[in-house]
Amino acid sequence: MTTLDLDAADEHSTRNRLEVLASERCGCFCCGAIFAPDAIWNWLDTTDPHTAFCPQCGINAVLGDASGLPITLDFLREMNVRWFDEGTLWEPHDAAEATP
Numbered sequence: 001m002t003t004l005d006l007d008a009a010d011e012h013s014t015r016n017r018l019e020v021l022a023s024e025r026c027g028c029f030c031c032g033a034i035f036a037p038d039a040i041w042n043w044l045d046t047t048d049p050h051t052a053f054c055p056q057c058g059i060n061a062v063l064g065d066a067s068g069l070p071i072t073l074d075f076l077r078e079m080n081v082r083w084f085d086e087g088t089l090w091e092p093h094d095a096a097e098a099t100p
């Protein structure tokens with residue numbers, strides 16, 4: 001994906017409660033975890049729409065597949081490199097354990 005595509009994808013990581021809850025699968029581009037939306041227990045913001053925190057690492061870098069984005073390790077890694085200084089906190093082994 002291009003930098004512009006990755007920047008546009010990042011827009012789906014904030015104020016995303018409705019989109020995340022409408023998803024079958026979510027992923028975190030900070031740690032690489034892939035999980036069901038019902039695994040999310042912490043939300044940022046005090047008014048709707050809330051922003052999801054990752055249930056694995058606690059960072060607000062969660063995307064849901066209802067966004068139309070691919071929730072794959074390859075895509076999450078691309079996002080991680082773009083937004084988290086080339087791999088900070090990337091632990092893709094957690095993703096396999098968290099996959100529903």
